Amino acid sequence: MVQPLKGKILAILILVLIPLTCWAFSPAFHGMMGMGSGNPELHTTAAATTDPNGNEVNGTGNWTNGNNTTVISSIEDPYAGNYALKAVSNDGSYDRTEISITVVSGKSYRVTFYAKRGSQGTHQGYNQWTGVVVSPNNTIDSTNYTLYSEDVTTNSTTLLIRIYASVDNGGAAGDEVIIDNVSVKKII
Ligand SMILES: [Ca+2]
Numbered sequence: 001m002v003q004p005l006k007g008k009i010l011a012i013l014i015l016v017l018i019p020l021t022c023w024a025f026s027p028a029f030h031g032m033m034g035m036g037s038g039n040p041e042l043h044t045t046a047a048a049t050t051d052p053n054g055n056e057v058n059g060t061g062n063w064t065n066g067n068n069t070t071v072i073s074s075i076e077d078p079y080a081g082n083y084a085l086k087a088v089s090n091d092g093s094y095d096r097t098e099i100s101i102t103v104v105s106g107k108s109y110r111v112t113f114y115a116k117r118g119s120q121g122t123h124q125g126y127n128q129w130t131g132v133v134v135s136p137n138n139t140i141d142s143t144n145y146t147l148y149s150e151d152v153t154t155n156s157t158t159l160l161i162r163i164y165a166s167v168d169n170g171g172a173a174g175d176e177v178i179i180d181n182v183s184v185k186k187i188i
């Protein structure tokens with residue numbers, strides 16, 4: 001026979017544990033933890049810039065060239081997988097690679113990527129993103145891969161991410177920026 005006090009404790013434990021267990025299997029919990037469909041990866045382009053799902057191919061995917069920049073998939077020094085994306089400046093002035101990501105306006109997103117300078121240049125960086133309330137503005141100033149993480153609030157359904165081999169007009173033809181392991185996720 002269960003003692004009255006032990007019975008009460010047992011009843012309380014059951015009352016607490018059942019809802020907790022249900023919640024742990026719920027979409028809300030999975031979304032909060034970044035699991036499952038609650039918080040999908042939005043950089044889903046099959047490209048050299050592999051996303052955390054490992055969706056890597058030897059190609060540039062939806063990454064385009066801005067200002068006649070040469071954008072290629074490179075095997076030289078990937079951060080993740082076998083390829084990285086390399087943008088090479090044609091005239092040292094505002095040359096970049098960019099990608100449009102479909103988002104929900106008025107929400108917050110976290111953009112992360114690894115980037116580094118290539119074999120030439122001192123003017124790599126990123127800014128002039130559109131579809132956001134305030135664009136990030138940063139330099140890429142190392143020849144070693146560095147993790148960049150930017151939280152942005154959208155004001156459009158299209159987030160345009162720009163990463164520059166020549167972030168201003170002070171670069172030179174042949175300047176390089178290399179990026180890999182790009183991720184775009186809603187902050188929830
Ligand atoms: Ca890669």
Ligand SMILES: [Ca+2]
Pocket residue numbers: 067068090091092093094095
């Ligand atoms: Ca240019």
